[in-house]
Amino acid sequence: MTYFKIVKKSKKSKARLTKLTTKHGEIAGPFFMPIATRGAVKNVSVDEMMELGAQILLSNTYHLLLEPGMAVMKKASGLHQFMNWPGPILTDSGGYQVFSLGKHRKITEHGVYFADPKNGNKYFLTPERAVQIQSIIGADIMMVLDECPPYPCSKKYAKESLELTTGWAKRCLAEKKKLKNKNLLFGIVQGSTFKDLRTESARQLTAMNFDGFAIGGVAVGEPRQKMAQVLKWVEPLLPPDKPRYLMGLGRPEELVMAVKNGMDMFDCVIPTREARHGRLYVFNFAKPNINSKSFYKTIAITNAKYKKDLKPIDKHCRCYTCKNYSAAYIYHLQKTQEHLGLRLTTIHNLNFYLELMKLIRVAIRQGKL
């Protein structure tokens, strides 16, 4: 397993300090992947992402398939070149978005037919095609095409969906081999909130030679304690020497909890999306204790109390926003709908999430998590 190393294991929890090697560089874990849905982190440039210390970005296959499309992606020699991002990229398989299309898609065992809701253009996504597309994109980490069942769903639906997902996973692996693609491909454990289905899914997938394993179908509307339970069922079944990715999560305390439960990789729209709504993350102390219950708070920058607040959002924060601008200025930019405001809040929140992951890694290194 030369691409993945466990640098240190916690004695207090299942937390692991890891190093994942990709064609575009090494990633210290546990790590968080900011989201560049359409080949751009909303409101932030790649240079700013580098200054923030982002180690890897996540991009969405579905969105890139529609725009700019694979002809452009091929001509550009992949997403790294297209968006000018030198670091690693993980892509989802597109499955999640396609299944969310509702009446605009039709699933068969062979694959899924769907139409672009904007212009009606028709697509057919198969497991093979999902791997081909991610190869064209040049993703350092690819994800198998899976079906992510909604929450709640019947056990019957979850079981059938699981069988589909397992069969597709096999075909993805075969396609990767056929293409001689040397990048990483991760399987995705599904099974909704049913213990036996989750167990079966983990067993089936770990029997195949994936480079890492994701837990999917969480953060889709289920109560948060169910998510924690899924994690406790599945984690012991995952091979300890391969990376584990908890998809779509989450709030800061959830990331800490998931790391303690052996997870290495995360992605979430929360920091970027909430930034656009003016909700900002702030650590409660200069040296926050991430083991404590309330190591951070969120503030609404559009609250009238910030109108005249000439201090930075967080005087301890070292992000570009806090080092250069006051809360009052950001309040003003949000109130007057200047896009610069969205940039500054997004930078602040991403910095918070990336700092949190640093704190997590330091805590593991120091035996404190």
Added chain:
Amino acid sequence: MTYFKIVKKSKKSKARLTKLTTKHGEIAGPFFMPIATRGAVKNVSVDEMMELGAQILLSNTYHLLLEPGMAVMKKASGLHQFMNWPGPILTDSGGYQVFSLGKHRKITEHGVYFADPKNGNKYFLTPERAVQIQSIIGADIMMVLDECPPYPCSKKYAKESLELTTGWAKRCLAEKKKLKNKNLLFGIVQGSTFKDLRTESARQLTAMNFDGFAIGGVAVGEPRQKMAQVLKWVEPLLPPDKPRYLMGLGRPEELVMAVKNGMDMFDCVIPTREARHGRLYVFNFAKPNINSKSFYKTIAITNAKYKKDLKPIDKHCRCYTCKNYSAAYIYHLQKTQEHLGLRLTTIHNLNFYLELMKLIRVAIRQGKL
């Protein structure tokens, strides 16, 4: 006249190479002022403005009066600190926006009553108040409160408006003296498109001790040749040893024309506004000849031909956008409405305008304009 120096005068035209000294630095002229309406250049940070080589920004008194308001501005010790811009700032007087409010404002000799169309908040702007506000903002260059008559307007209207403007100019100058404000205050020559009124306005204003003179009421919808005519009427009446500012202009060839007619300072929404609509300015050659008729072109980046164009917008351009991204990527960002696209196009267009001013200064220095 220690704040203003004519470094070189052209022998071929009325063009002048100038140096204007303000509390926040020297400005090489002729120069262009990018617009930061609400204390932010739309989509661009102050760091990016510095990297672009912007020497001065223009901000709008009317907008700042409404948001964030003068209480915040006072507490922040002015706009420089509030927006974190270390260079010079020119503010308009707010008159232009107030008079555009139509039924929401009422003019008397004493001043103008107006209401914020958004929330109905009432304001009363007098010449004295305009100078007080610009003092709170900390503008390096302030403008007198004037009435800018619409085009077309009757001679009667233009004449009455002119009398108001002259009276107000006098009161602005008195208020500046009273406040012991050591920054610069410019008078504004009005008079619509009537030669005798323009002449009278110039005569009245230059009799007062302003630090510079602007030509206002152009680029308000009149035919462009009328604007050129106004310039030819007014320019000879302006003192040669003070800066001249042609307000609200213009297209690249108009800037060249105006410089040849003795103008030193410009501001315009064109580069930033057109960038937001995907219209980009490109020089026609690596070493463009600004004396030629067609030294540049504009392109519509949303044109389908750019979808697969992996070259930069302009291979000779050294802006951040052209050095780092392809036309295809910018096309993609515009098509998918990613704000980053607006940033990249705005940077490109501002770079074009600032480069154009550099070319103009070099041409004057080399005796070629």
